[in-house]
Amino acid sequence: MNDVEHTLDAAAALFGTAQRILFITGAGISADSGLPTYRGIGGLYHERLTAEGLSIEEALSGEMMTHRPDICWRYIAEIEANCRGAQPNAAHRLIAALEHEKPAVWVLTQNVDGLHRAAGSRKLIEIHGTVHHLRCTECPHERDVPDFSGLALPPACPVCGGLLRPDVVLFGEMLPQQGMDRLEAVLLGGIDLVVSIGTTSVFPYIAGPVWWAQQQGIPSIEINPGDTEVSRLVTHRLRMGAADALTAIWRRLHRPDPAED
CATH class of the missing domain: 3.40.50.1220 (TPP-binding domain)
Structure with missing residues (x-):
């Protein structure tokens, strides 16, 4: 043995x-x-920076969601796209x-x-958290989505026009x-x-x-x-x-x- x-x-x-x-x-x-393992062996963000020259921790941070939601959403969407259809x-x-x-x-x-x-x-x-649940940063609106296809990025709340974000914990939160x-x-x-x-x-x-x-x-x-x-x-x-x-x-x-x- x-x-x-x-x-x-x-x-x-x-x-x-x-x-x-x-x-x-x-x-x-x-x-x-x-699905990619991100930091792990062969991961999606293993030893590489984003197109903006940021670490993935910087791109997917609460601060980035507040000040540059377009950048934060870009990489959240990339992760979701890699997860889409997975069983x-x-x-x-x-x-x-x-x-x-x-x-x-x-x-x-x-x-x-x-x-x-x-x-x-x-x-x-x-x-x-989960990428499949979105919540508004300005009002109580929230909803579940099967994926991000068809979403304008960054998406606006249909109720108040505020920023929608996935109900996930970003770096620094x-x-x-x-x-x-x-x-x-x-x-x-x-x-x-x-x-x-x-x-x-x-x-x-x-x-x-x-x-x-x-x-x-x-x-x-x-x-x-x-x-x-x-x-x-x-x-x-x-x-x-x-x-x-x-x-x-x-x-x-x-x-x-x-x-x-």
Whole structure:
């Protein structure tokens, strides 16, 4: 048995006994749906500037949305165009399936693509929001959109003429307090396993639950082809793509033939 098989077996054993699981997901989990991983290996904005010579953090900032919404919207629309038509992959679907088998399976995601929700996950903290919900910056108007096709950029509110923006957290903006409170409640309620998938974990609130798990003696698993901020902290590390890793773990938990056990 090689090291990967051994780690998959160990990970599957943890999944099998855990009743309360927290998944933390980033762009890497959507890679098998054809979406770019932004900062990750081969990402849309990996080591390149925008046409204006800006970092993506500058272009997609709250300050840019306020002062140059045309620039901010240009790159929000580019991200949405790369997400358009994407469907949940095996990783999204298997996490949703586990939610039906366990008392508590939570997902804390940085992704704004909506694929966890489309796969059926309901115990979901979309900490960065979703590109599919627009809100006016001047009045209470808000609405859902399937995509940005047909939108004039930047779009104007049909009610007051103010600026519409996606209900997402831009760089430099505060996280939604409701989402942070929900995460805190999940951790205080008790977790048996933390699984970090497809995220570099550069944000403290994403790395935080893994640090917390280590301090509490709670096992953790990382699924990521590259090195991250939490790689040295986790109990088990799988240098694999999300769909391959979760499919392999699922097959160990759901043997089709008793003779395979």
